Amino acid sequence: MDGSAMVSVDLDILPDLLGYNVRTAQLALQRSFARAMSDSEMGSGLFGLLVLCGANPGIAQVQIAEHLNIDKASVVSLVDRSEERSWLQRRRSTTDRRRHGLFLTPEGMAYLSALKERMRVCEEALDDLFEPEERRQLISLLQRIRP
Amino acid sequence: MDGSAMVSVDLDILPDLLGYNVRTAQLALQRSFARAMSDSEMGSGLFGLLVLCGANPGIAQVQIAEHLNIDKASVVSLVDRSEERSWLQRRRSTTDRRRHGLFLTPEGMAYLSALKERMRVCEEALDDLFEPEERRQLISLLQRIRP
């Protein structure tokens, strides 16, 4: 077998690229998140939407788009799915009728609590990898990379 | 307009989550990469494939999958596209006929050189954000997050 002759693969420039390393880490985190949320079809977009609605009742879709860094058109299907599952409601604003304020339902609030707890466990699994100071450092460095 | 009444959005727990920060950074990097590669339909998977083939002539698809952290089935279409564009060739191994060794063509090698140069420029744009030591630190911390 000539594959085993290639004892190890030369990754060339990849390990020095921020893009490659961030992508690899993101794939790993995304999968561990998906495992933690296994029962549902919860994704990072849906999770972000619920968190933002929970902390900002009446938030507009365009603000969701801005803070999740996705297009406003992409927000629509996230909101549709959440509304179908009765996690949130669109309510037409009375002062600006173009705007739909987003509000969690009681079920949505309860579900969000459970999600946050699962996320806490998920993030705790990473505590083995980093000292608290290292973790802060990592997040602070990542936050310099902005759209 | 009642949206302007919401002066700033409360991001709640999101800024403390590694997952959110890595995802945000990755979206930003992915877009800047896509802009830099604007003419082509180059993506991170295709780029990684060409780099690995360039540094490891005859590498097997299963090894590509392992190092790009994707399923071997997902590698097939990347290789198909690259072969259609005459960037690489599959060659059946003579010693293990299950295996397809992957080899860059001369065009593929030339194209990869150009891609690497564009990537260098792309990564250089990040030098404003980090001191060299910070950059090393960031990559080293990211590399602890493994599949």
Add this chain to the structure above:
DNA sequence: TATTGTTATACTCTATAACTATA
């Protein structure tokens, strides 16, 4: 004119499962 939300459409990336051919 500009903004908010929507629809329609399409593309990328990836996974899973079942298959083949080889080992």
Add this chain to the structure above:
DNA sequence: TATAGTTATAGAGTATAACAATA
């Protein structure tokens, strides 16, 4: 039995462009 590659299928996630309602 196990491995390398393939096919077929599906789903998540996102973008773009054109549009209606409203400001």
